[in-house]
Amino acid sequence: MSSRRPTGQHEWEATFGRDANGRPVPPKRHVLVLANVLGRPGDTAARHLEAGLAALEERYGYGRDGLLSTVGWGQTWWDQHTEQVGLIGAPSRMSRWEDPVLEQPSAIFHFASDHQDVLDDARETLFGGGDLAQGEYLTVIDVRNGFVGTGLPAQALPSLGIPASSPLLLGFHSVHRGSQATEESITIGSGPLAGGTTAHVSRIELAVERWHALDRDEQAALLFSPTHTAAQVEALTDDAPSDYPKYEQTVAEYGIVGHAQAAARARVNNVPVINRRDFATLDEGRPGTHFVALQRELRDFNNTRAIMNGADGTDYHRGVGARRRNGINAFFDVTRRATFGLPSRAHRAYPSRRS
Numbered sequence: 001m002s003s004r005r006p007t008g009q010h011e012w013e014a015t016f017g018r019d020a021n022g023r024p025v026p027p028k029r030h031v032l033v034l035a036n037v038l039g040r041p042g043d044t045a046a047r048h049l050e051a052g053l054a055a056l057e058e059r060y061g062y063g064r065d066g067l068l069s070t071v072g073w074g075q076t077w078w079d080q081h082t083e084q085v086g087l088i089g090a091p092s093r094m095s096r097w098e099d100p101v102l103e104q105p106s107a108i109f110h111f112a113s114d115h116q117d118v119l120d121d122a123r124e125t126l127f128g129g130g131d132l133a134q135g136e137y138l139t140v141i142d143v144r145n146g147f148v149g150t151g152l153p154a155q156a157l158p159s160l161g162i163p164a165s166s167p168l169l170l171g172f173h174s175v176h177r178g179s180q181a182t183e184e185s186i187t188i189g190s191g192p193l194a195g196g197t198t199a200h201v202s203r204i205e206l207a208v209e210r211w212h213a214l215d216r217d218e219q220a221a222l223l224f225s226p227t228h229t230a231a232q233v234e235a236l237t238d239d240a241p242s243d244y245p246k247y248e249q250t251v252a253e254y255g256i257v258g259h260a261q262a263a264a265r266a267r268v269n270n271v272p273v274i275n276r277r278d279f280a281t282l283d284e285g286r287p288g289t290h291f292v293a294l295q296r297e298l299r300d301f302n303n304t305r306a307i308m309n310g311a312d313g314t315d316y317h318r319g320v321g322a323r324r325r326n327g328i329n330a331f332f333d334v335t336r337r338a339t340f341g342l343p344s345r346a347h348r349a350y351p352s353r354r355s
């Protein structure tokens with residue numbers, strides 16, 4: 001843990017550490033606070049927000065044992081309060097079977113820590129009733145909570161038989177060495193978001209009971225690739241198996257589209273273009289995922305998601321459909337989507353606002 005913070009708000013990974021197998025270990029607890037702007041915030045509002053964020057940074061060290069945070073700004077902020085109209089595109093449907101609420105909040109705050117009390121304090125400091133509360137300038141419209149970490153899903157839903165080794169509800173590790181875009185590669189080099197990045201935030205509901213009724217090898221085939229067993233996947237430390245250049249051949253042979261195999265086709269020179277910060281949730285009693293994807297351009301996420309759908313799978317085997325035997329498509333529903341620009345730390349409080 002350190003008191004020094006990098007230029008990019010999104011630069012968290014140096015604090016993650018590694019598990020015994022060398023896989024990254026993100027913070028265990030997360031909260032997303034979505035808010036709308038009140039009025040036309042100016043310099044006073046910006047100083048007040050920066051003072052609140054700085055106070056939290058002074059109170060807690062930077063890292064999993066302290067506090068990690070980002071502040072992102074949505075299309076309505078950029079289009080209504082800055083000269084950067086069109087900087088952030090609106091969210092949209094990304095498959096023919098989904099019908100999510102397409103949200104356009106002004107801002108999103110993402111707080112993460114290994115300690116729930118730290119997150120509770122951060123939320124109270126900024127959105128409670130104290131001197132640093134932001135209620136004069138921001139109104140909270142939604143709060144989303146969740147977790148990621150070895151054993152936490154099994155503790156949260158003990159009846160499902162989720163392996164104790166899993167950090168997520170589907171029962172496998174999803175982040176391995178080399179399976180993420182680097183923070184450097186997703187950092188924007190110029191313009192109003194220089195030193196920052198973009199974020200796509202989704203609320204996904206998971207059919208966890210149907211998923212965990214499957215055999216572990218069936219799960220591995222659908223989540224990764226039909227050429228790999230659960231035992232092979234569980235032993236992974238490096239990049240998840242995809243063998244995506246053989247996608248057509250594998251689908252034709254096995255009649256199954258592997259989620260990782262399909263998504264890997266969106267890579268550039270076999271390098272991922274998005275950095276995932278997703279975490280599990282039981283918000284409103286519905287198991288799911290708050291999916292936070294960071295990328296240099298929002299179209300990188302859009303392309304990845306479009307390819308991940310595996311819509312061409314049916315071309316190679318008639319047993320494959322849009323959701324049938326097609327990755328995890330049959331086991332998730334996206335209920336909400338939103339998009340944001342994350343400026344550098346120095347410009348995180350009401351960026352590029354009109355004077």
